[in-house]
Each structure stands twice: as structure tokens, then as C-alpha cells.
Amino acid sequence: TIEADQLDVLLSPDDLRSVLERDALRGLTASPKWLPPKYFYDDRGSELFEQITRLPEYYPTRAEHGILQSHAGEIATAAGCETLLELGSGSSTKTRLLLDALRDAGDLRGYVPVDVSAGALSESMPALKQEYPGMEIRGVIADFDAHLGALPLPGRRLWALLGGTIGNYPPAERAQFLSAIASAMQPGEAFLVGLDLVKEPGRLMRAYDDAAGVTAAFNLNVLSVLNRELDGDLDPSDFEHVAIWDDVNEWIEMRLRARGPVHARLGVLDLEVVFDGGEELRTEISAKFRREPIEAELRVAGMEPTHWWTDGDFALALARK
Numbered sequence: 001t002i003e004a005d006q007l008d009v010l011l012s013p014d015d016l017r018s019v020l021e022r023d024a025l026r027g028l029t030a031s032p033k034w035l036p037p038k039y040f041y042d043d044r045g046s047e048l049f050e051q052i053t054r055l056p057e058y059y060p061t062r063a064e065h066g067i068l069q070s071h072a073g074e075i076a077t078a079a080g081c082e083t084l085l086e087l088g089s090g091s092s093t094k095t096r097l098l099l100d101a102l103r104d105a106g107d108l109r110g111y112v113p114v115d116v117s118a119g120a121l122s123e124s125m126p127a128l129k130q131e132y133p134g135m136e137i138r139g140v141i142a143d144f145d146a147h148l149g150a151l152p153l154p155g156r157r158l159w160a161l162l163g164g165t166i167g168n169y170p171p172a173e174r175a176q177f178l179s180a181i182a183s184a185m186q187p188g189e190a191f192l193v194g195l196d197l198v199k200e201p202g203r204l205m206r207a208y209d210d211a212a213g214v215t216a217a218f219n220l221n222v223l224s225v226l227n228r229e230l231d232g233d234l235d236p237s238d239f240e241h242v243a244i245w246d247d248v249n250e251w252i253e254m255r256l257r258a259r260g261p262v263h264a265r266l267g268v269l270d271l272e273v274v275f276d277g278g279e280e281l282r283t284e285i286s287a288k289f290r291r292e293p294i295e296a297e298l299r300v301a302g303m304e305p306t307h308w309w310t311d312g313d314f315a316l317a318l319a320r321k
């Protein structure tokens with residue numbers, strides 16, 4: 001169990017619902033249709049994502065883990081921080097590598113996991129509390145697009161955004177988000193960001209369209225989220241999973257393509273949702289990075305990139321305010 005003084009709720013379930021209503025109305029009435037990827041992660045979606053991280057085709061999680069295993073000590077020393085603030089904490093294997101390294105570097109004081117999902121925090125926090133007895137743990141339920149300025153400050157923080165989550169933001173939003181992080185950081189704090197790198201398109205495509213169909217199920221699950229939260233009657237079997245590599249923008253796009261004409265309704269929005277046969281709904285972009293351009297973006301946002309660790313497939317970049 002989590003005690004009340006260990007949890008800040010900046011985002012209530014009602015808030016999350018009204019953001020979903022606004023995003024769904026905006027995205028489903030747009031042309032082409034789109035939805036933000038944050039709604040993938042209900043309990044079922046989070047479980048499917050955990051399965052994705054174990055697929056043979058999905059290399060980013062293993063790659064990032066390997067880099068952390070090899071370099072966590074250097075990262076902790078370079079960061080020189082006493083608190084780990086993790087944006088989108090999810091499951092905590094990577095967290096432990098960083099916490100151990102910060103502890104070995106001698107400075108560990110606190111851990112601040114930030115997530116939209118209370119479920120993720122109530123799973124990870126009790127165990128971490130036991131494993132790191134002297135450490136202050138302060139979970140925050142927040143939308144990290146909205147609440148960066150309101151996060152707790154128990155000592156100098158290492159801000160971590162792992163897994164390649166930054167890739168979900170299209171360039172303009174990414175610039176805004178990085179600036180918002182930079183302005184929420186105190187001088188002397190550090191930012192560690194996980195970046196999936198541009199590579200051979202075949203490998204990228206397979207990572208987002210696996211043979212076992214787990215990514216397809218993950219993508220289609222967002223329709224169940226809409227049905228449940230917005231009283232909808234979308235039929236997942238009316239849609240197929242599509243992953244494409246956009247080599248101009250250098251991002252993967254996931255879409256749901258209507259197998260034929262679709263007429264559905266979202267009761268809460270009082271909205272008819274109509275698809276032509278073959279029409280696509282964009283559900284995610286996952287941008288892939290190159291070193292110089294993303295380092296330039298970090299500088300524009302107001303940070304100074306200082307370190308870059310990579311295995312050739314994935315990279316961790318460290319920047320300071």
C-alpha cells in the first residue's frame with residue numbers, strides 16, 4: 001500500500017477522462033483522423049506493452065537496458081544528482097539500475113516516479129520502499145505535458161525520460177516539451193533521455209509489426225479504451241494494424257485501417273464516427289533519432305548535452321541545465 005504522504009495527485013481520473021474527451025473529439029473529427037498514443041496504456045494496454053518489450057523483434061528495451069547495465073556508474077557520476085525523477089516510470093527494472101548507481105556514487109536521497117497511471121505507481125512503490133530503506137519515495141500522478149513545474153524537489157534531480165518515449169512527440173510538440181523540461185529544471189540538474197536511433201527500415205518495421213501480432217493487439221486495444229471510457233461501439237475486428245516507416249520524417253507511424261466502411265458512435269461525446277473503407281486512423285508516431293540534430297534540439301530547449309552512450313541501435317543522452 002502507498003501512504004498518502006508519499007503520493008501527490010496532480011491528475012485525477014476525472015481530469016484524465018476530460019482530456020480524453022477533448023482529444024478524441026478533436027482527433028476523430030480531423031482529417032486524417034488521429035489519436036494521441038497516451039491512451040494505449042490502460043491495464044490491458046500496459047500488459048500488452050510489457051509483452052512487446054519481450055518480443056524478439058522489439059530491440060529498444062533490451063538495447064537501453066544493456067546500455068544502462070554497462071554505463072549506469074558513469075551516468076550517475078556524470079549526473080551528480082541525489083534524486084531520480086522518472087517521467088513515465090512504468091515497470092522499474094531500469095529504475096533499479098539507476099538507483100543502484102546513484103547509491104554507489106554516494107548521493108542517493110530520493111526517487112520521484114511520475115506517471116499518469118496510479119496502477120503503475122502502486123505496483124512499483126511498495127517494493128522499492130523495501131529495497132531502498134533510507135530513500136525518500138514520492139510518487140506523483142501527473143500528466144507530464146501539464147505538470148512539470150509542480151513536481152516535488154527533494155534534492156538535486158536527475159530527470160529521466162527512458163524507453164524512447166520522446167519519440168511519441170512530433171517535432172513541434174517535442175520542442176515545446178523539451179523547453180518545458182528545461183524550464184522546470186533547477187540549475188545543476190541533469191536530464192537523461194533514451195533515444196531510438198535511425199537504422200535499417202526492415203528492422204524498424206518488424207519491431208512495430210511483429211510476427212506474433214502483439215503490437216497489432218496493442219494498437220487495436222485503443223478502440224476498447226474508447227468504447228469503455230466514451231461509451232462507444234467500435235468493433236476492433238473492423239480494423240487492421242498498419243505500421244509504416246516514413247523516411248522523410250524518420251518516424252514509424254502506427255495506424256488502424258478500416259477493413260470496410262465503418263459506422264460507430266461514441267455515446268459520451270454524442271459523436272458519430274464514420275470511416276470510409278480503407279480509411280486510416282493514426283494512433284502513434286515513434287520518431288527515430290540521430291545524434292547531432294537531437295543535441296541541437298536540446299540546446300535550443302536550454303540544455304547543454306554533455307554525454308552520449310550508445311550500442312549503435314539506441315542511445316542515452318545526458319544534458320545539463
Ligand code: AVJ
Pocket residue numbers: 052060163164165167168207208215284285286
Ligand atoms: C513506449 C513509446 C517507446 O514507440 O517504441 C511499442 C511504444 N508502440 N510498440 C515505442 C510502442 C509500438 C514505444 N514507446
